[in-house]
Amino acid sequence: MTLAVFLAIMALSLGIALWSRRGHGQQGARAFFTASGQFGAVLFFFLSVGETYSIASMLGFPGGVYAGGDAFVLWFFGYILLACCCLFFLGPWIWRAGRLYGSATIPDFFRDHWNSRALELLVAVTSIILLLPIGTMQFTGLRLVLGGLAPEARPLLLTGAAGLLCFAYVVIAGLRASAFVAVLKDVLMMGSILLVGGLAIADWQAVPTVAQAAAPAVAATPPDMVFAISTILLQAVGFTMIPQNWAFLFSARDPQAIRRAQVAAPLYMLMFPLLMATATYAQGHGIVPAQPDYVFLAVAEVLLHPAATGMVMAAVALSGLVILSSVCLAIGPLVTRNLAPGLSSAGQQRWSRWVVAAFLLLSLLSAEGGGTLMARLNNLFYFGVVQTLPGFIAALLLPRVPVAAVIGGIVVGDGVVLALWLGEVPVGGLNLGVIGLAANIAVLAGVTLLRPRVDGRSVVAAMKAGG
Amino acid sequence: MMRGWPVLMGLVLPLALILASALLVPDDAPRLLGISLANWCLFACAPITAVLLAVCHRRGPPA
Known part of the structure; x- marks a missing residue:
């Protein structure tokens, strides 16, 4: 039945x-x-x-x-x-x-x-x-x-x-x-x-x-x-x-x-x-x-x-x-x-x-x-998936952020998380993804300050201008 | 009214309620159906958040 x-x-x-x-x-x-x-x-x-x-x-x-x-x-x-x-x-x-x-x-x-x-x-x-x-x-x-x-x-x-x-x-x-x-x-x-x-x-x-x-x-x-x-x-x-x-x-x-x-x-x-x-x-x-x-x-x-x-x-x-x-x-x-x-x-x-x-x-x-390997990889899901967020926020609001800053931020954010996770580094109970995200934002901000984009337009500005 | 009130009401207040349910309810409070009082308070945050988001949707700027 x-x-x-x-x-x-x-x-x-x-x-x-x-x-x-x-x-x-x-x-x-x-x-x-x-x-x-x-x-x-x-x-x-x-x-x-x-x-x-x-x-x-x-x-x-x-x-x-x-x-x-x-x-x-x-x-x-x-x-x-x-x-x-x-x-x-x-x-x-x-x-x-x-x-x-x-x-x-x-x-x-x-x-x-x-x-x-x-x-x-x-x-x-x-x-x-x-x-x-x-x-x-x-x-x-x-x-x-x-x-x-x-x-x-x-x-x-x-x-x-x-x-x-x-x-x-x-x-x-x-x-x-x-x-x-x-x-x-x-x-x-x-x-x-x-x-x-x-x-x-x-x-x-x-x-x-x-x-x-x-x-x-x-x-x-x-x-x-x-x-x-x-x-x-x-x-x-x-x-x-x-x-x-x-x-x-x-x-x-x-x-x-x-x-x-x-x-x-x-x-x-x-x-x-x-x-x-x-x-x-x-x-x-x-x-x-x-x-x-x-x-x-x-x-x-x-x-x-x-x-x-x-x-x-x-x-x-x-x-x-x-x-x-x-x-x-x-x-x-x-x-x-x-x-x-x-x-x-x-x-x-x-x-x-x-x-x-x-x-x-x-x-x-x-x-x-x-599924041992996949179960381990699954632990990384949110650590990794959140690394595109700074780039998305930058796209919405910040026209001066260059592509190198976004790429650098994602690579460094993912790298930091992976290194901490593989090395089992103690971080005082903090979620590793937060540390990766902080590194990502720091790189994004640093590269933008050094080499700002000159011809960029934010999504919000594009929307206001009618696409 | 303050310009950013929908974010305060729809994002910061739900987070504060979640944290309050964990921090302010004593650990030795009685359990109901095997569930601690702190967790009942946490679960109560869901309908409260729905109401808060509804207010943001009705009274806030359009999406």
């Missing part, structure tokens, strides 16, 4: 992806990758939250609470909440900057603003390296869900089928398919969390608390405030510079749609107390999952009818697939527009399919192999 419901929902998601392309059969490359300017506030909201809450939110958050206590909750919840505010203010400007140059990717914008192929390549290569681990992380989560659904099946077959489904979303309608499947995913995700969390709370007193040696108690360890504050700030601003987030920002019909969606976005976060209550319910009621990250599904299996459990598992799987498809749609154009320029619109879409297939295969095999 669980499997039947799960498969029915997966089939429904494929049907929705097919339906999403009606009236948009022949799309240009920019429309395919970014659904440029097609989404109003409601669809943009679903795509936005679909991109934010991955399989890590549904499985990793309660798993982290179950395994390690609640010390990480402050920075994890804090940065996502503050990211809504950052997107509220910066999102409309990213949209305008993209509209000004007709950009589909971050490197498109940097290339056109500074007329620099070297800067385009630098931003494209670092973006691709930083995005690679996300695929592995999603497949690792999918492996956990699908393994629970069909324990006797070979995991590679199950994750392979999930990879094929994701590939189908991408090929069918590009970002439009991701957005429409995200609506299904978000409805199921919220429904699942309300159902499991609500039943856990309703059952809180009904079942006597079981003392279980195997179930770790909630640790009341206070968070490291230096790390928490620096991480909240860095990741909140870094969130605005994530390559696939630029794609969904470009999908908005106008800047007002972005703002309206971000006003509602924090309300979606009310799922976190329910996820946390689910983890503490498992601890207090003797539910011991095979792995900490399976705790949400383990509670669902105990409390729900098998059909409803199938729905919950489908919601978790879709949360991984939606992010995966968005990352595919970010990596595809990074390769076919920025690494290999000169392809026609149709050529970009055709070659992107091969890039996406290769990315999915690499991610799948990496997850099967344990």
